[in-house]
Amino acid sequence: MVEGERLMNSIDWSKGHILYIANEVPKGSDIPDEKELRSVIEPWLTAVFQSEHLSLLLGSGLTTGICYDSGVTPQAMQRIKFTIEGEKIEFFANEEAKKMSRGSANFEDDLRMPSN
Numbered sequence: 001m002v003e004g005e006r007l008m009n010s011i012d013w014s015k016g017h018i019l020y021i022a023n024e025v026p027k028g029s030d031i032p033d034e035k036e037l038r039s040v041i042e043p044w045l046t047a048v049f050q051s052e053h054l055s056l057l058l059g060s061g062l063t064t065g066i067c068y069d070s071g072v073t074p075q076a077m078q079r080i081k082f083t084i085e086g087e088k089i090e091f092f093a094n095e096e097a098k099k100m101s102r103g104s105a106n107f108e109d110d111l112r113m114p115s116n
Contacts, residue, residue: 077106 011018011025019026019037026040048054067074082089093109 075107077108079105079107079110082110 007025008020011020017031019041021040021044026037064074064076079090079093089110090105093105093112096109096112097103097105
C-alpha cells in the first residue's frame with residue numbers, strides 16, 4: 001500500500017475538521033488554530049491557485065460548465081454585435097486582426113484599443 005493511501009485510510013472522517021495537505025495531516029489540524037495552520041495552508045493554497053491547470057479550468061471550463069448548467073450558451077470567442085459604436089469597433093477589430101496576420105477578428109480584437 002502506498003504511504004498516501006495508508007494515511008488516507010487512517011484518517012477519522014467523522015471529525016468536524018480534516019486537513020490533508022501534500023500527503024500528510026498537519027499537526028493540530030484536528031483542532032483548527034488559524035495562526036498555527038496558516039503557515040501550512042497559505043503556501044499550499046498559493047501554489048494551487050498559481051497552477052496552470054487550475055487557471056485553465058477556471059478560465060474556460062468552469063464558466064462554460066456553469067453556462068450550460070444554467071441553460072445559457074457560453075460566449076466563448078465569437079464576436080458580439082455592439083449597439084453603441086458597433087461599426088467602428090468591428091472595423092478597427094478587423095484591421096487589427098489583419099495587422100497581426102490572423103485572418104478574421106475575434107472577441108479579444110473587439111475589446112482591444114486600436115493601435116496608431
